[in-house]
Amino acid sequence: MSKSKILLISLATGTVTFVAGMWLYFSRATMGAFEYAVAGFVLMTVIFGFVVGLKKLSDEKKGFPADDELSISIKLKAGAMAFLCSFYLWTFVMIFLSGSNMDVEVIIGIGVLGMAVLFLGFWTYYSQKGIGDAHSN
Amino acid sequence: MRTRIKELRARDSLTQDELARKVNVRRETIVFLEKGKYNPSLKLAYDIAQTFGLGIEEVFIFDI
Numbered sequence: 001m002s003k004s005k006i007l008l009i010s011l012a013t014g015t016v017t018f019v020a021g022m023w024l025y026f027s028r029a030t031m032g033a034f035e036y037a038v039a040g041f042v043l044m045t046v047i048f049g050f051v052v053g054l055k056k057l058s059d060e061k062k063g064f065p066a067d068d069e070l071s072i073s074i075k076l077k078a079g080a081m082a083f084l085c086s087f088y089l090w091t092f093v094m095i096f097l098s099g100s101n102m103d104v105e106v107i108i109g110i111g112v113l114g115m116a117v118l119f120l121g122f123w124t125y126y127s128q129k130g131i132g133d134a135h136s137n
Numbered sequence: 138m139r140t141r142i143k144e145l146r147a148r149d150s151l152t153q154d155e156l157a158r159k160v161n162v163r164r165e166t167i168v169f170l171e172k173g174k175y176n177p178s179l180k181l182a183y184d185i186a187q188t189f190g191l192g193i194e195e196v197f198i199f200d201i
Contacts, residue, residue, distance in 0.1 A: 059163060062154075068162040069178050070169060127165075130174025 009053055017046055038113065045116050070131075077131055078122035085122075086115045139198045143171045145189045160184040 020042045027035060056066045067075075093111045100107075146156055153171075157164045160181060169175035170185075177185070177197075186196045 063158050064163050065161055068166055069181060070166040070175055071163060130169045130172070132174065132176060 006053075006057070009049070013046055013049055013053075016042065020046070038109070041113050041117060045113075045120065048120055073131055074123065074126045078119055078126055081122045082115055082119035085118050086111075089114045089118065138176055139173060139200060140170055141196050141198070142167065142185065145191070145196065149189065156185070156188065159188050 020039065024031075024039055031039075060066050090111055093107060093114075097107045097110065142156070146153070151159075153164050153167045157167045161184075162181065166175065166177075166181075170177060179193075182193050182197055186193045189196060
């Protein structure tokens, strides 16, 4: 993995952690179960990304490539499945949350976070199960 | 599709790590190939077969 890529990933992880930390700090007085759940999901996503990044770096030091044809195929398939399932997720969000008294930003945040969680779920599933033929469904 | 990778690795005293480095993939890819959970690209199949000094059809066996 190139140094610029490592820097970019570290910057993105740092920014997400910083923004989530600031949000938690300023809204700690009014935080309820929902806010704690969102914070938990954000934290889980950041930790997951951090652990995967560290593993890739350690593999590279051992002489393995950071990505190969299987890992790229798993990433693509997980992304495609998360995108497909997000249609159902956004339909659910539109039906059940748009009529509620939640702010639009919060509703969009739930949708985006849900997509990230879907991707992580599919990525973990295919990383364990394998994907059979790389060029088929 | 079945593969003879495990058997050929044992013949050549190669570990999964060593084979992975030789064909420039991650170790997990070799694990999935040996378990039959991943069908490789033609290039990877060729590289693996070349590592063992065999043809693709001698390493990867298609059960039709």
